Amino acid sequence: MRLLVLLAVSLAVLPSAGRAADKPISFINEVAPILKENCLACHDAKKRNGKYDMTTFEKLLLGGVNGEAIVPGKPDESDFHDLIVTAEDRRMPPRDKGEAVPADKAKVVSEWIKQGAKLDAGLDPKADLVRELRLRWTPPVPPVAYKYPAIVNALAFTPDGKGLVVGGHHELTVWSVPEGVLTKRVRTRAERAYALAFLPGGTLAVAGGRPGQEGDVRLYDLTAAGQTVGGVALLDGVGDPKVMVKQLLDSDDSVLCLAVSPDGKTLAAGGCDRAVRLWDIGAGPAAAKLTQTIENHADWVLGVAISADGKFLATAARDKTAKVWDLKAKESVLTYPEHQQIVYAVAFNKDASLGYSVGGDSQLRTWKLAGEGKGEKALGGHGGDVFKVVAHPTKPVVATASADKTVRLWDMDKAAAVQTLTGPTDFVYAVAFSPDGGLVAGGAYNGEVTLWKQPGDGKPLKTFNATPGLPAK
Numbered sequence: 001m002r003l004l005v006l007l008a009v010s011l012a013v014l015p016s017a018g019r020a021a022d023k024p025i026s027f028i029n030e031v032a033p034i035l036k037e038n039c040l041a042c043h044d045a046k047k048r049n050g051k052y053d054m055t056t057f058e059k060l061l062l063g064g065v066n067g068e069a070i071v072p073g074k075p076d077e078s079d080f081h082d083l084i085v086t087a088e089d090r091r092m093p094p095r096d097k098g099e100a101v102p103a104d105k106a107k108v109v110s111e112w113i114k115q116g117a118k119l120d121a122g123l124d125p126k127a128d129l130v131r132e133l134r135l136r137w138t139p140p141v142p143p144v145a146y147k148y149p150a151i152v153n154a155l156a157f158t159p160d161g162k163g164l165v166v167g168g169h170h171e172l173t174v175w176s177v178p179e180g181v182l183t184k185r186v187r188t189r190a191e192r193a194y195a196l197a198f199l200p201g202g203t204l205a206v207a208g209g210r211p212g213q214e215g216d217v218r219l220y221d222l223t224a225a226g227q228t229v230g231g232v233a234l235l236d237g238v239g240d241p242k243v244m245v246k247q248l249l250d251s252d253d254s255v256l257c258l259a260v261s262p263d264g265k266t267l268a269a270g271g272c273d274r275a276v277r278l279w280d281i282g283a284g285p286a287a288a289k290l291t292q293t294i295e296n297h298a299d300w301v302l303g304v305a306i307s308a309d310g311k312f313l314a315t316a317a318r319d320k321t322a323k324v325w326d327l328k329a330k331e332s333v334l335t336y337p338e339h340q341q342i343v344y345a346v347a348f349n350k351d352a353s354l355g356y357s358v359g360g361d362s363q364l365r366t367w368k369l370a371g372e373g374k375g376e377k378a379l380g381g382h383g384g385d386v387f388k389v390v391a392h393p394t395k396p397v398v399a400t401a402s403a404d405k406t407v408r409l410w411d412m413d414k415a416a417a418v419q420t421l422t423g424p425t426d427f428v429y430a431v432a433f434s435p436d437g438g439l440v441a442g443g444a445y446n447g448e449v450t451l452w453k454q455p456g457d458g459k460p461l462k463t464f465n466a467t468p469g470l471p472a473k
């Protein structure tokens with residue numbers, strides 16, 4: 001009993017776990033992350049609940065409808081602090097809307113107010129806090145050998161067809177084709193690569209991010225020199241400007257899809273912020289220029305495609321629609337609603353008379369661009385969500401990847417299934433054709449990559465796990 005009392009007393013005396021008693025609290029490093037985690041969902045520049053915007057230090061001190069919520073030096077008189085620790089009905093986040101701020105974090109806020117609610121030296125009070133936090137974050141170095149498989153969200157054959165680029169954890173990995181031997185690892189800031197596309201000159205565009213934290217579109221030169229260790233070239237796509245040659249976008253949440261126009265002049269990317277951005281890349285990657293930002297969907301944009309004539313942009317979204325946008329007139333052309341489920345990916349036929357889309361309804365659907373969103377055909381066969389649809393480089397054929405653990409090939413002239421490619425043992429998230437169309441690659445949730453020859457018997461030519469150093473089962 002006495003021991004318990006002693007313990008309770010000593011705990012109460014301790015400031016907060018792991019910090020020296022009077023060490024000044026850093027607003028940006030210690031308080032801002034708590035705001036981001038617990039408050040900003042409702043107190044950002046758009047929502048401003050209680051007319052309280054906390055996106056900059058200046059606005060945070062300004063307060064909301066009832067004026068200043070922070071009284072420097074006096075946590076007990078600060079609404080801001082009271083509302084976090086209160087036992088009353090009115091608390092923040094509101095009781096019916098979220099978990100209470102953990103006690104150790106509330107204590108940090110309290111200490112910070114007690115110390116005078118100061119801003120770190122050198123930081124602009126008008127600086128966007130989320131952006132400042134992002135700038136301070138440094139990506140981890142990927143492990144030499146992974147303990148767990150890395151999900152394959154994206155795949156792309158290198159322009160010479162001899163390598164396959166796969167998105168890993170804070171890196172891209174390159175594997176020899178068809179052997180499946182690891183040849184290159186390229187460190188990236190992004191935790192995940194959601195989409196990969198080679199530009200005409202051989203530069204690789206990568207869309208990715210860290211879920212809920214940040215998103216990016218960056219251009220990489222995979223032919224840049226790196227250190228070679230054990231036969232594997234190691235490239236630094238975080239700090240080496242010869243490897244990461246250009247950053248096109250730095251945003252608050254993941255970028256999920258990418259497309260290069262068939263004429264190689266335009267790059268499009270879309271993602272969790274519901275926007276699709278277009279860059280003119282006609283003058284080369286270094287001169288890439290943002291030309292249009294389109295907000296046409298009510299939820300995450302999961303797929304993009306640009307028509308061969310460069311006139312139309314097709315998009316697929318979590319709002320259960322596919323849409324087409326006229327890039328010249330800058331207006332929405334049609335909304336295709338028939339999936340009635342998440343639409344994951346889109347593609348065009350050669351003359352852009354038809355759009356193709358796939359979704360959570362297991363269908364590959366085709367629709368006329370001139371048809372105001374009227375469907376043409378629904379092609380069934382997959383036994384689960386269809387995540388990707390990609391066009392063959394030369395033939396009127398598309399490949400689809402599905403949760404039913406298969407890739408399917410379809411003849412779009414006949415609007416009919418051609419072949420089911422089997423072998424994967426998990427959801428197939430990514431699919432790609434080699435530049436000459438002679439190979440198809442599928443990438444799965446469990447890290448497995450499967451290669452099939454085309455034309456072929458539908459059985460795997462090669463299967464390997466694209467996770468560096470993963471112990472064999």
Ligand code: HEC
Nearest residue numbers: 038039042049050052064065066067069079080092093097
């Ligand atoms: C789920 C949404 C939500 C979250 C999360 C949230 N708030 Fe609020 N907040 C509101 C709403 C709604 C109001 C206005 C109604 C009210 O004052 O009770 C408000 C008002 C306030 C006010 C009063 C502003 C004024 O001038 O009257 C303060 C202070 C505040 N919030 C602080 C916080 C803090 C600190 C956090 C994070 C720990 C937080 N809120 C998280 C929804 C939220």
